[in-house]
Amino acid sequence: MKLNKGDFVEVLDEPLSGTIVSLENDDVELETEDGFLLRFKINEVVKVSYDEIKVDETQMLEALKEKQIKRKNTAPRVKSKERTAPALEVDLHIHKLTNRDKNLSNFEILNIQLDAARGQLEFAIRKRIQKVVFIHGVGQGVLRAELETLLSRYDNLKFYDADFQKYGVGATEVYIFQNA
Numbered sequence: 001m002k003l004n005k006g007d008f009v010e011v012l013d014e015p016l017s018g019t020i021v022s023l024e025n026d027d028v029e030l031e032t033e034d035g036f037l038l039r040f041k042i043n044e045v046v047k048v049s050y051d052e053i054k055v056d057e058t059q060m061l062e063a064l065k066e067k068q069i070k071r072k073n074t075a076p077r078v079k080s081k082e083r084t085a086p087a088l089e090v091d092l093h094i095h096k097l098t099n100r101d102k103n104l105s106n107f108e109i110l111n112i113q114l115d116a117a118r119g120q121l122e123f124a125i126r127k128r129i130q131k132v133v134f135i136h137g138v139g140q141g142v143l144r145a146e147l148e149t150l151l152s153r154y155d156n157l158k159f160y161d162a163d164f165q166k167y168g169v170g171a172t173e174v175y176i177f178q179n180a
Contacts, residue, residue, distance in 0.1 A: 003028065009045040011038075017048070087131035087173065090120045092143060113143055114150060121154070121174065130176050133162045137170040147172060 003009065003020060009030060010017040016038065018030035026042050092113045094101045101109065117134055124132045136143045151159045151174060162171035 003042065003045070003047055007047050008049070010048050011040060012044050012046060087133045088120065088124055088129050089133045089135065090117065091135045092117060092147075093135070093137060110143060110146060114146055117147055117150060121151075124174075125156070125176055128178055130178060132174045132176070133167065133171055134174065135162075135167060135171045138168075139170075144172065 003023060005020050005023060007020045008017065009020060009028070016032060018032040018036075018038070020028055021031050021037065022029045023042075027039055028042050028045055029037060029039050030045070031037055094104070094109050094113065097112055097116050098104075104112070113136075120134075121132060123129075134147055136147060148159065151157065151172075156177045156179065157174050158177075159172055159174045161169065162173040
């Protein structure tokens with residue numbers, strides 16, 4: 001392609017462009033968009049043309065309508081943020097649930113803890129939260145056993161020991177299956 005004075009060119013292997021000011025033998029002098037005059041060999045530049053693209057307005061409107069129709073029919077995509085959403089953590093230690101734990105019997109403490117667990121589980125199901133971690137501690141295992149009994153009454157979930165590195169052996173993670 002023949003280069004002429006006034007052509008817009010880009011420099012090969014460098015992020016430079018400009019308009020040809022003069023041509024001499026194998027040299028090209030160009031003025032950059034910043035107003036600098038630079039010299040290059042003719043084989044170091046390439047002519048760039050930005051031809052106008054003409055679009056019929058009716059074709060453009062039809063294409064936009066098709067795009068909107070297609071967009072309405074697509075299924076909602078699950079965002080990666082939702083897929084990796086952190087679990088709801090529920091600490092069932094009695095001192096976290098009530099201030100008046102001094103004169104309570106073991107039976108009353110257990111009932112408060114199970115009511116809190118049931119309430120938080122129902123909340124998670126209503127709000128479509130997929131993971132809940134119940135922190136019950138180690139102790140003698142009574143709360144853990146009662147919690148597992150409570151969780152086994154639900155059909156739409158599975159439960160297992162929570163991440164050992166994060167919670168140790170004193171936590172149970174619940175995964176709630178979301179129905180469409």
